[in-house]
Amino acid sequence: MKKFFRRGKGIEFLFLFFALASVFFLAGIVVVLFSSGLLILRTVTLREFILGRYWHPLFYEPPAYGILPIILGSFWVTLGAMCIAIPLGVGAAVYIAEVASPQLKEILKPVIELLGAIPSVVYGFFGVVALAPFIMRLFDLPIGFTALTASILLGLMALPTIVTISEDVISSVPVLYREASYALGATKLETAAKVVFPAAFPGIVTAIILGMGRAIGETMVVMMVAGGSAIIPRSFLQPVRAMTATIGLEMGEAASGSPHMHALFGIGCVLFVLTLLFSIAAERFSIRFRRQVGI
Amino acid sequence: MVDIITSCQLPVASCQSSFISQKEIKISICSLNIWYTDTQAIEDVSLDIEKNKVTAIIGPSGCGKSTLIRAMNRMNDIIPSVKVKGEILLDGENIYGEDIDVVGIRRRIGMVFQRPNPFPKSVFENVAYGLKINGLIKKKEELIEKIEQALKDAALWSEVKDRLGDSALDLSGGQQQRLCIARALAIEPEVILFDEPCSSLDPTATAKIEELIQELKKKYTIVIVTHNMQQAARISDFSAFLLLGKLIEFNRTDKIFTHPEDKRTENYITGRFG
Numbered sequence A: 001m002k003k004f005f006r007r008g009k010g011i012e013f014l015f016l017f018f019a020l021a022s023v024f025f026l027a028g029i030v031v032v033l034f035s036s037g038l039l040i041l042r043t044v045t046l047r048e049f050i051l052g053r054y055w056h057p058l059f060y061e062p063p064a065y066g067i068l069p070i071i072l073g074s075f076w077v078t079l080g081a082m083c084i085a086i087p088l089g090v091g092a093a094v095y096i097a098e099v100a101s102p103q104l105k106e107i108l109k110p111v112i113e114l115l116g117a118i119p120s121v122v123y124g125f126f127g128v129v130a131l132a133p134f135i136m137r138l139f140d141l142p143i144g145f146t147a148l149t150a151s152i153l154l155g156l157m158a159l160p161t162i163v164t165i166s167e168d169v170i171s172s173v174p175v176l177y178r179e180a181s182y183a184l185g186a187t188k189l190e191t192a193a194k195v196v197f198p199a200a201f202p203g204i205v206t207a208i209i210l211g212m213g214r215a216i217g218e219t220m221v222v223m224m225v226a227g228g229s230a231i232i233p234r235s236f237l238q239p240v241r242a243m244t245a246t247i248g249l250e251m252g253e254a255a256s257g258s259p260h261m262h263a264l265f266g267i268g269c270v271l272f273v274l275t276l277l278f279s280i281a282a283e284r285f286s287i288r289f290r291r292q293v294g295i
Numbered sequence B: 001m002v003d004i005i006t007s008c009q010l011p012v013a014s015c016q017s018s019f020i021s022q023k024e025i026k027i028s029i030c031s032l033n034i035w036y037t038d039t040q041a042i043e044d045v046s047l048d049i050e051k052n053k054v055t056a057i058i059g060p061s062g063c064g065k066s067t068l069i070r071a072m073n074r075m076n077d078i079i080p081s082v083k084v085k086g087e088i089l090l091d092g093e094n095i096y097g098e099d100i101d102v103v104g105i106r107r108r109i110g111m112v113f114q115r116p117n118p119f120p121k122s123v124f125e126n127v128a129y130g131l132k133i134n135g136l137i138k139k140k141e142e143l144i145e146k147i148e149q150a151l152k153d154a155a156l157w158s159e160v161k162d163r164l165g166d167s168a169l170d171l172s173g174g175q176q177q178r179l180c181i182a183r184a185l186a187i188e189p190e191v192i193l194f195d196e197p198c199s200s201l202d203p204t205a206t207a208k209i210e211e212l213i214q215e216l217k218k219k220y221t222i223v224i225v226t227h228n229m230q231q232a233a234r235i236s237d238f239s240a241f242l243l244l245g246k247l248i249e250f251n252r253t254d255k256i257f258t259h260p261e262d263k264r265t266e267n268y269i270t271g272r273f274g
């Protein structure tokens, strides 16, 4: 064994093993997810599943497995989160990269990164004890657990991703471009707005998509504060049910092998496909950014 | 920001060079000193740049050529550690003076850099940029006209006229550099500074740029940094030889290359060092 490892080949095989192991586990997860998830198509058609307006898996006869309200629930909270996180996050990134003094930058960057390290249950807890009551009083609602409440929290949670990546991207726009702009008589503001920002734009889009991925995949917060009724949302002040929360809440009560269980796996498949699409899009924009700035 | 000390109280006359006609001086550098934090990069340099002539700055790598040329349009300002002492007069006005409009100075003194640096935008947008931010155009037709003229002046029009909408990054290195020249020409500066504009180009592209510079001096005053001795000899009217941040010799290019007065200049141009 000792001799085996002393040769470079041994180490090479070891790393190959690690690499293959992670591919193997990932493939395993995908296989399990889809082999169970696709079974729901024995009970309902794909169209009924994705576009069905009623999610009544229990206590109804016959039960309904339409996940449109749940998809829209996820969509609404993610959209709301992005309305908050994009302007705040991109604005903060521009400020840190272009305006803040080096000392302030030293403080702001780690603080924002720290925001990302807070466990999501802590955000959820904050939502339950502080934000939800506040929203309830502000809008004079019977209950504070709404799409808006979840959106605000998810927006805050997506902020670190958006700020950190956008800031890196803006800072990595080559000084060559800035110099060219200054040499043409542009001010610092004009240079930031018309050269640096457009050059960084595809990279910022990457940051936003990754932030969205974070928001759409987040479970704990939406379980705790979004309210949870699986009806098609008509306003941000209504309770909604997101895909992740549905899986998280109902996995325990669904009988194994039942259509309900298969439907939950089916939701997992939809989530998987969505996040995969996000990743692909993010990678695309990232490639475009790197090409644009020549790195 | 940049710490500017202007204690240069010398009369302008002390910066005079006998071979330059006083009426024709565009830029007059007067006892210029530049530091990066504590290391001095330019030491007491005085130099006159004549109107509609090509002035070359030569010297070995690291002698301060870029620092000197970047002082002329205050490009060094964007490096926080830079400290400048002395004066640079543009048409008699000190560009390091107290109430000077730095952005306005840069509009009057264009610059082309060592590595071609077109913006990641279309060819058209690259040339339009300076015109737009400086508010130099009122009508769309005028913009198109000016862009065409700038590209023609930079000897690039025939190569790009059918691909104005393409990304500038798709052009060859030489074309990119000429695009950068067109971009600088579009805002009609008075002086154009070239910092080793050919160092990343092949001989054909280099020849094109050199030819272009000859053409441009009819309209513009040109300063060019180069570490290529033949290039300086071919295209410049005056040459300044820098060594370790000091101006060793400044004279007409033919003089410098045939009868250098300083031993160090002679050693450098004959290739004995640097």
Ligand SMILES: Nc1ncnc2c1ncn2[C@@H]1O[C@H](COP(=O)(O)OP(=O)(O)O)[C@@H](O)[C@H]1O
Residues within 6 Å of the ligand: B036, B041, B059, B060, B061, B062, B063, B064, B065, B066, B067, B068, B079, B081
């Ligand atoms: N941004 C900078 N910070 C610190 N020192 C610098 C910087 N730029 C240049 N220098 C130093 O100043 C000197 C002159 O540099 P430069 O003007 O770039 O020379 P050249 O263009 O002739 O090669 C060199 O010693 C270089 O190391």
Ligand SMILES: [Mg+2]
Residues within 6 Å of the ligand: B065, B066, B067, B196
């Ligand atoms: Mg240089």
